[in-house]
Amino acid sequence: MTDISKIEAVLDEVASGRFSGLRYADGRVSLVLNVSGLDVRDRGQIEIAVKGKLLALDGVDKADVVMTAEKIERRLIAVGSGKGGVGKSTLSTNLAIAMSAMGRKVGMVDADIYGPSQPRLLNCEGQRPEAEGKQLIPVPNEFGVPVLSMGHLAKPGQAIAWRGPMAGKALEQLIDAHWGETEELIVDMPPGTGDVQLSMMQNHKPVGAIIVSTPQDLALMDAVRAVDLFEQAKIPIIGMVENMAGYACPHCGEVSDPFGAGGAEAAAKTMGMAFLGRIPLDMEIRKSSDGGTPPAISDNGQGKAFHDIAKSVATWLDNQKPAA
Numbered sequence: 454m455t456d457i458s459k460i461e462a463v464l465d466e467v468a469s470g471r472f473s474g475l476r477y478a479d480g481r482v483s484l485v486l487n488v489s490g491l492d493v494r495d496r497g498q499i500e501i502a503v504k505g506k507l508l509a510l511d512g513v514d515k516a517d518v519v520m521t522a523e524k525i526e527r528r529l530i531a532v533g534s535g536k537g538g539v540g541k542s543t544l545s546t547n548l549a550i551a552m553s554a555m556g557r558k559v560g561m562v563d564a565d566i567y568g569p570s571q572p573r574l575l576n577c578e579g580q581r582p583e584a585e586g587k588q589l590i591p592v593p594n595e596f597g598v599p600v601l602s603m604g605h606l607a608k609p610g611q612a613i614a615w616r617g618p619m620a621g622k623a624l625e626q627l628i629d630a631h632w633g634e635t636e637e638l639i640v641d642m643p644p645g646t647g648d649v650q651l652s653m654m655q656n657h658k659p660v661g662a663i664i665v666s667t668p669q670d671l672a673l674m675d676a677v678r679a680v681d682l683f684e685q686a687k688i689p690i691i692g693m694v695e696n697m698a699g700y701a702c703p704h705c706g707e708v709s710d711p712f713g714a715g716g717a718e719a720a721a722k723t724m725g726m727a728f729l730g731r732i733p734l735d736m737e738i739r740k741s742s743d744g745g746t747p748p749a750i751s752d753n754g755q756g757k758a759f760h761d762i763a764k765s766v767a768t769w770l771d772n773q774k775p776a777a
């Protein structure tokens with residue numbers, strides 16, 4: 454026969470400091486096992502070890518183990534734009550890499566389900582996420598920014614032409630994935646202001662949103678609609694980024710302004726929101742992004758503007774009250 458002290462001694466061997474709520478009656482042991490900080494494989498191993506040891510004891514014929522993990526308060530940061538092609542994905546990638554370089558635990562959800570580009574930008578195209586039960590496991594990459602994208606689920610080149618409700622469901626799967634230790638999720642939103650965007654925000658309440666716009670008036674008018682959408686969903690706006698602002702000459706590096714300068718900054722001011730920074734239209738940014746070496750891997754040269762924006766975003770996040 455066994456008693457509770459023998460059971461405790463056995464648990465100390467295999468799960469020291471991780472068990473609580475221990476009960477033993479009529480040959481049945483039950484306990485709660487805290488598996489915080491362990492990855493999927495280690496969780497499985499500790500559960501097998503605990504059950505194996507308990508069931509080997511004389512007088513124990515059933516072991517109920519309830520596994521719990523401290524819930525990490527994960528914050529979502531939405532990156533949106535009124536229309537496509539303004540550099541929303543480029544900013545999302547480089548922001549995530551720059552924030553990760555600051556020691557933050559950042560992941561990426563490519564919610565741009567109709568034109569997913571994060572697998573290419575984060576250089577992990579063609580990989581398939583594994584699953585644990587019904588949850589997807591984000592795809593790791595050399596930049597330390599785990600990512601989930603519809604681009605990982607669809608076949609390369611396959612058009613993703615889903616109707617709203619299906620697109621919304623796909624997005625849920627990407628967000629409710631097994632994000633582990635990730636604390637901040639950058640969400641590269643689909644362009645525009647439709648139902649998918651609104652329901653994602655209502656269901657997941659990002660802590661804040663960043664609006665990307667080019668200096669052209671039309672894009673700015675679209676940006677105003679994106680701002681409206683976030684305001685409707687009561688998502689605070691962290692600020693606006695002006696992309697493709699001025700043209701950096703590939704020969705001499707001088708920046709000129711074919712579309713005019715300062716439009717986004719002025720628009721941000723009028724709308725009473727912070728201006729987070731300006732990124733020039735620079736061939737190197739496109740080349741290095743498309744080549745799987747995003748500029749923010751360095752905090753110099755083309756990477757500097759992204760790192761500066763990342764600092765402002767990090768400061769904003771750190772000034773928020775923790776979620777109740």
Ligand code: ADP
Pocket residue numbers: 534536537538539540541542543544570644696697698732733734735736737738739740742743
């Ligand atoms: P969106 O996500 O808004 O559709 P992308 O980030 O995919 O836009 O950018 C569209 C194209 O513009 C990409 O080929 C990208 O490399 C390029 N691009 C984005 N920002 C810049 C920039 N500042 N300078 C040069 N090319 C850029």
